[in-house]
Amino acid sequence: MLSRIADLLVPAVGRLSVTADPRAELAPGSIIAANHTSLADPAIVIAALRRLGAEPVIMAAAGLWRVPLLGRALAREGHVPVIRADRRAADALDAAADALEQERMVLIYAEGGLPRRRNAAEAAPGAFHSGLARLTERTGAPVVPVGQAGARRITSGHTMKQLAGLLTAPVRRPRLHVHVGAALELTGERAVRTARARTAVTSAWRTAAAQLGEPAALAA
Numbered sequence: 001m002l003s004r005i006a007d008l009l010v011p012a013v014g015r016l017s018v019t020a021d022p023r024a025e026l027a028p029g030s031i032i033a034a035n036h037t038s039l040a041d042p043a044i045v046i047a048a049l050r051r052l053g054a055e056p057v058i059m060a061a062a063g064l065w066r067v068p069l070l071g072r073a074l075a076r077e078g079h080v081p082v083i084r085a086d087r088r089a090a091d092a093l094d095a096a097a098d099a100l101e102q103e104r105m106v107l108i109y110a111e112g113g114l115p116r117r118r119n120a121a122e123a124a125p126g127a128f129h130s131g132l133a134r135l136t137e138r139t140g141a142p143v144v145p146v147g148q149a150g151a152r153r154i155t156s157g158h159t160m161k162q163l164a165g166l167l168t169a170p171v172r173r174p175r176l177h178v179h180v181g182a183a184l185e186l187t188g189e190r191a192v193r194t195a196r197a198r199t200a201v202t203s204a205w206r207t208a209a210a211q212l213g214e215p216a217a218l219a220a
Helices: 002-013 041-051 062-066 070-076 089-101 131-139 159-172 190-211 215-219
Strands: 015-020 031-034 057-061 080-082 106-108 143-149 175-180
Touching: 002 015, 002 041, 002 159, 015 041, 015 190, 031 041, 031 131, 031 190, 041 057, 041 106, 041 143, 041 175, 057 062, 057 089, 062 070, 062 080, 080 089, 089 106, 089 131, 106 131, 131 190, 143 190, 175 190, 190 215
Parallel strands: 015 175, 031 106, 031 143, 057 080, 057 106
Antiparallel strands: 143 175
């Protein structure tokens, strides 16, 4: 249901385009790792993946499960709540591993949160937490790097600016782009796995941001 809703809503607030590496494969039981820049980007990534035939389980902040209707839908569809800075955070990895074992795809935001900057500009992904590497250690699942750009043109900055951005987006309809990279098998020590994943997601982000002419990507 969330994928269908995102597929309907995203075209109303922006112009989404999607590209994929020739070797990209969204196989059942894959971990999809995406960069996180805005409250809007999960919907954008989900809409893009649906166009490619993928409807993943999403690992998301547990607070969303307290939102009326949305929380019920998240629970019903088997999405995974992540309780940050709590020993129960490990439960999310258990649930994600179970989903992968059932050959569902799992979408993870390895940065763990949103950037603190307030402007709408793009920047490379921040440091990754260890959850992604730990999940690959447990499951051996391939990782599909996904880069998105343009979500900050919808919502970014302080609360009032985000609300204003969301309200005016249907008029502005900013360009949005998602790029899916080739899957990779992560091996080695946890730090090595984490670094390789971040490099792959950064490359996918750079491709997406370059499509929008973003200075940060073009300079790189």
